[in-house]
Amino acid sequence: MTMSSPEVTSVAWGHMTVKGCSSTYKDCKVWPGGSRTWDWRETGTEHHPGVQPADLQEVLDKGAKVLVIGRGMNMALQVPASTLDCVAKRGVDVRVLQTEQAVAEYNALARQGIKVGGVFHSTC
Template sequence: MSSPEVVSLSWGHMEVKGVSSSSYKDCKVWPGGSRAWDWRETGTNHRPGVQPADVEEVVSRGVDTLVIGSGMNQALQVQTSTLDFLRQKGVVVKVLQTEKAVAEYNNLVGRGARVGGVFHSTC
């Protein structure tokens, strides 16, 4: 099962290919699916940032690489504990400005990688 391509990105809006509910503000993607990333589920804020709980669902889908979009202006941080969690799971992590993150994610999708992503589409 391949990861779905992110087909469009603009401030506050992302679309994922081939998914019935494909329009998101922030989203999580993995081989075979995607869903909205609701920060309220884990109490995430820009600081201290992405927590292990924010990425566990994507990692559990068997990804080898996780791309994190840190926002259009890179306002979203990633906690050290999240990076440690990913390394412990043997997952390669790339934290990039969201436009660059989506481009890298789509590049990996195109190469058939088992890639997942968590993307913040605003600040």
């Protein structure tokens, strides 16, 4: 059975909700079939140098064929070229956008039935 990517139903400063999940997230990861909090402490992520390959591993392992990264409302979160290279080496299309734009892109892809995953930062 193919799992669809859940819709991100709302995004505002410091708050995100995902369809089928009772939790409210500050930062979140979504993938075909699920979602969870994106806890930067797990990988030591900071705004600089930014998103690390380890932040994306879980979403890629869950079967995402396209990955959307939300850099924050003011795009303060960096995404190093080395991280993008790691994703590209797995044959996954990656899109990096301001978070509200990233959520819109993610939801559009999910509605098309594409196995899309995302990591979204909802503040700065």
